């Protein structure tokens with residue numbers, strides 16, 4: 001009840017419907033969660049200035065300051081985390097409704113997002129000490145070894161799998177039941193990785209059914225990724241571990257690291273004669289400041305934030321910068337390659353002979369479930385709801401290697417309509433009509449869904465500046481499925497997922513494809529490739 005009331009309040013208040021308690025109360029000050037010297041006497045110059053405290057910035061700030069002779073200023077425009085509310089894995093659905101999310105939206109779409117509000121997809125992007133790890137799903141995924149080898153081969157020495165694996169291992173503090181000793185995990189690092197404490201009955205049925213459908217049972221964080229696996233999570237004893245908690249909290253006493261929250265970097269300053277970054281300009285408490293860097297300015301402001309900041313500073317496509325009267329320091333194709341991993345909300349399945357008594361999300365936050373979580377860190381609230389995954393190679397993949405998957409089928413323990421609060425709707429931006437006609441009728445029925453995601457999208461977009469105002473959202477020029485092989489690959493993935501549900505473990509549970517046609521797709525024959533496409 002408490003979580004529901006809180007979530008309803010958090011998702012309703014504020015001019016844009018975005019409000020957190022932190023707007024009125026500075027938790028970072030009260031609780032000391034700025035993870036560093038809270039009132040640092042700032043230096044005129046630092047060896048390194050790190051912009052953005054997401055996973056990249058937190059790790060870099062930590063590793064650089066291992067050397068006591070190096071000093072670092074970490075600037076983050078958001079605030080520190082809010083404990084309790086952000087800790088609970090099952091509450092991840094509600095995090096993007098808070099202002100720990102930039103709230104980016106795509107432009108209205110022609111071929112996708114058609115059941116979403118204004119036909120615009122939400123591009124959630126976290127902000128605060130921890131960046132997107134404050135609001136993300138906590139799934140620990142390293143990526144495919146071939147991706148790194150491809151990066152390396154395309155002109156980025158030092159990024160091959162052989163190069164990065166030692167760093168994954170160095171960071172990790174794994175606590176895994178099955179795969180602890182397979183050579184791809186270790187204990188002792190800063191970043192906790194663990195199995196989910198709680199799984200719905202859907203998860204083992206999915207894994208067993210996938211095996212019967214021919215999938216290998218794998219550790220998806222090893223080299224072999226074509227198969228089925230339970231997810232591993234960045235949680236510790238079922239509490240979310242953000243990158244700030246993992247990499248900044250343990251080093252809070254280091255005097256050579258200064259962390260400033262609510263510090264919005266507006267420009268990288270350059271020595272124009274050498275094109276060397278020499279510092280940054282930032283705003284804080286409505287005042288403008290500069291900080292100088294004697295060695296490097298490191299941009300870790302996220303995929304969108306770093307590109308935006310470079311362009312604001314005069315590094316980017318010449319014409320675009322000149323059109324905005326930004327002095328060109330150096331011409332580079334910044335923002336010109338934007339890939340998304342499109343996903344589908346569904347298909348949805350009804351379970352006729354369920355092996356658990358979960359019918360909606362409120363079985364997760366019932367009084368017994370709350371007590372179990374807060375007293376024992378166990379029970380349904382400890383679940384991030386995304387439970388297991390199968391990796392698929394579609395015939396539409398741009399990669400020739402048959403072992404290089406392009407579709408990821410994520411199994412979710414419940415379905416989108418199982419939330420009585422606005423949280424799930426806000427997360428996906430599903431419009432009222434689709435929500436009430438398609439998802440809500442299953443509110444009190446045992447049901448679940450998949451989230452098939454495309455990993456190697458062929459559609460490419462770009463990111464531009466809307467204006468020279470550093471606080472404006474960037475302009476995303478991206479239209480999903482411009483290359484129709486992307487939609488075909490996802491339709492293929494959906495059919496593979498449906499085939500998994502036709503195997504014995506799922507059949508024994510009475511799992512049935514929810515046979516209601518999606519509004520707008522009435523003219524297609526249900527459950528054909530064309531229908532899903």
Ligand SMILES: Cc1cc2nc3c(=O)[nH]c(=O)nc-3n(C[C@H](O)[C@H](O)[C@H](O)COP(=O)(O)OP(=O)(O)OC[C@H]3O[C@@H](n4cnc5c(N)ncnc54)[C@H](O)[C@@H]3O)c2cc1C
Nearest residue numbers: 052054055056077127131132136137138139265301302305
């Ligand atoms: C809803 C959601 C779910 C996700 N789920 C998963 C998952 O389950 N597993 C997974 O592996 N990945 C997941 N991701 C992706 C993952 O969180 C990101 O890949 C990762 O956080 C990127 O890290 P980063 O350090 O590059 O940037 P970010 O995490 O984006 O951090 C960038 C930081 O820079 C700050 N910043 C930006 N501009 C400025 C500026 N001008 N001045 C000062 N500070 C600035 C931002 O406020 C932010 O804190 C998810 C992401 C989202 C949004």
